[in-house]
Amino acid sequence: MPRELVLRVMPLPADANANGDIFGGWIMAQVDLAGSVLPAKVSRGRVTTVAVNQFIFKQPVSVGDLLSFYAQVTRIGRTSITVHVDVMAERNPADPQVVKVTEANLTYVAIDSQGKPRVIEVK
Numbered sequence: 692m693p694r695e696l697v698l699r700v701m702p703l704p705a706d707a708n709a710n711g712d713i714f715g716g717w718i719m720a721q722v723d724l725a726g727s728v729l730p731a732k733v734s735r736g737r738v739t740t741v742a743v744n745q746f747i748f749k750q751p752v753s754v755g756d757l758l759s760f761y762a763q764v765t766r767i768g769r770t771s772i773t774v775h776v777d778v779m780a781e782r783n784p785a786d787p788q789v790v791k792v793t794e795a796n797l798t799y800v801a802i803d804s805q806g807k808p809r810v811i812e813v814k
Contacts (some may be wrong), residue, residue, distance in 0.1 A: 694763040730801070733772055735814075737801070750790055752780055753782065759779045768811070
């Protein structure tokens with residue numbers, strides 16, 4: 692499956708630490724949201740995060756950076772879907788630059804209304 696833009700967000704001052712860098716936990720939460728978009732679409736229903744397989748912070752993120760989250764399905768199992776997420780930051784509007792700030796691999800499990808794993812039927 693091709694890589695897709697699944698989320699764009701600009702962190703606010705409330706998301707920053709005392710040094711002005713955005714909290715890693717805030718970025719992780721956004722990656723989890725972005726990562727769940729394609730598994731929910733592919734499985735045609737509810738999914739839940741079962742594993743964060745890899746998470747790499749490549750550069751700090753600052754207030755005012757516009758973050759774009761790109762997701763790509765890398766594996767579809769019987770009940771699970773693994774996704775790779777790249778996070779790109781657009782910064783410095785006077786002299787624009789785009790840099791990769793984070794990348795992660797996460798696995799989601801398709802679940803039914805009772806929260807039990809369900810088989811993914813790819814169409």
